[in-house]
Amino acid sequence: MPGELPDLKMLALFGCGAVLLRGAGCTVNDLLDRDIDNKVERTKSRPFASGALTPSQGVCFLGAQLLLGLGILLQLNNYSRVLGASSLLLVFSYPLMKRFTFWPQAYLGLTFNWGALLGWAAIKESLDPAVIVPLYTAGICWTLVYDTIYAHQDKEDDLKVGVKSTALRFGESTKQWISAFGAASIGSLALSGYNAELAWAYFPFLTAAAAQLAWQISTVDLSDRADCNRKFVSNKWFGALVFSGILCGRLAS
Numbered sequence: 021m022p023g024e025l026p027d028l029k030m031l032a033l034f035g036c037g038a039v040l041l042r043g044a045g046c047t048v049n050d051l052l053d054r055d056i057d058n059k060v061e062r063t064k065s066r067p068f069a070s071g072a073l074t075p076s077q078g079v080c081f082l083g084a085q086l087l088l089g090l091g092i093l094l095q096l097n098n099y100s101r102v103l104g105a106s107s108l109l110l111v112f113s114y115p116l117m118k119r120f121t122f123w124p125q126a127y128l129g130l131t132f133n134w135g136a137l138l139g140w141a142a143i144k145e146s147l148d149p150a151v152i153v154p155l156y157t158a159g160i161c162w163t164l165v166y167d168t169i170y171a172h173q174d175k176e177d178d179l180k181v182g183v184k185s186t187a188l189r190f191g192e193s194t195k196q197w198i199s200a201f202g203a204a205s206i207g208s209l210a211l212s213g214y215n216a217e218l219a220w221a222y223f224p225f226l227t228a229a230a231a232q233l234a235w236q237i238s239t240v241d242l243s244d245r246a247d248c249n250r251k252f253v254s255n256k257w258f259g260a261l262v263f264s265g266i267l268c269g270r271l272a273s
């Protein structure tokens with residue numbers, strides 16, 4: 021509702037759900053990647069890659085994560101329960117994509133941003149295409165930016181172990197590609213906010229978020245692993261700016 025704070029119970033449920041599902045995604049990913057991760061310096065000390073945990077212990081842990089996730093999903097409306105459960109198809113198939121396509125980052129985008137659809141559905145019991153299509157698109161384009169930067173950390177190792185990524189696909193043209201995806205993300209966020217009738221206060225935050233994105237893309241040294249990681253992590257600020265913009269755009273409307 022315009023001029024109101026978001027439902028705090030929903031915010032808490034989605035906060036916990038995001039942490040749980042991201043965790044479950046990491047468990048699946050690290051289980052399926054254990055024979056790749058043990059050949060790569062950055063990942064070889066992970067629990068399954070190093071043998072500290074057995075795959076069956078991993079499956080039990082995954083079961084616990086998914087059960088807790090189910091506890092959250094059951095508190096939402098029926099429409100959202102189906103939508104939320106269907107995200108598991110993406111979560112379970114994501115780790116396989118890096119074996120087949122140079123665009124696993126796009127698939128991670130489809131997976132990671134499912135929550136945007138779910139959030140809308142949980143409140144409205146429907147999906148309004150004018151808002152959620154550009155919102156989901158914006159999330160996918162944003163993921164393509166930060167996960168391509170992330171993948172540049174591993175490009176030499178990935179070549180050795182036969183893993184594909186947009187970092188390898190884009191190569192020397194990475195900055196042009198991610199600039200285009202960054203611009204598409206900002207444009208789509210503007211359209212989504214406009215269609216959701218957010219107040220003017222949303223747009224200064226979106227402008228600041230665009231500046232943050234432009235800063236990371238223009239300053240990242242793609243041949244420096246530490247800098248790639250730093251710029252990847254800096255996306256928490258991009259997320260915080262967009263979130264604050266939505267909040268203020270709603271309060272001021």
Ligand SMILES: CC(C)=CCC/C(C)=C/COP(=O)(O)OP(=O)(O)O
Nearest residue numbers: 041042045046049053063111114131
């Ligand atoms: C909800 C989901 C799908 C969560 C998974 C997130 C994740 C770990 C992505 C990176 O995979 P990666 O194999 O490219 O990265 P790394 O090399 O760090 O394992």
Ligand SMILES: O=C(O)c1ccc(O)cc1
Nearest residue numbers: 042046128166167168170
């Ligand atoms: O949650 C992670 O570990 C993660 C998320 C996004 C990425 O692009 C890479 C890793």
Ligand SMILES: [Mg+2]
Nearest residue numbers: 049050053057
């Ligand atoms: Mg991996």
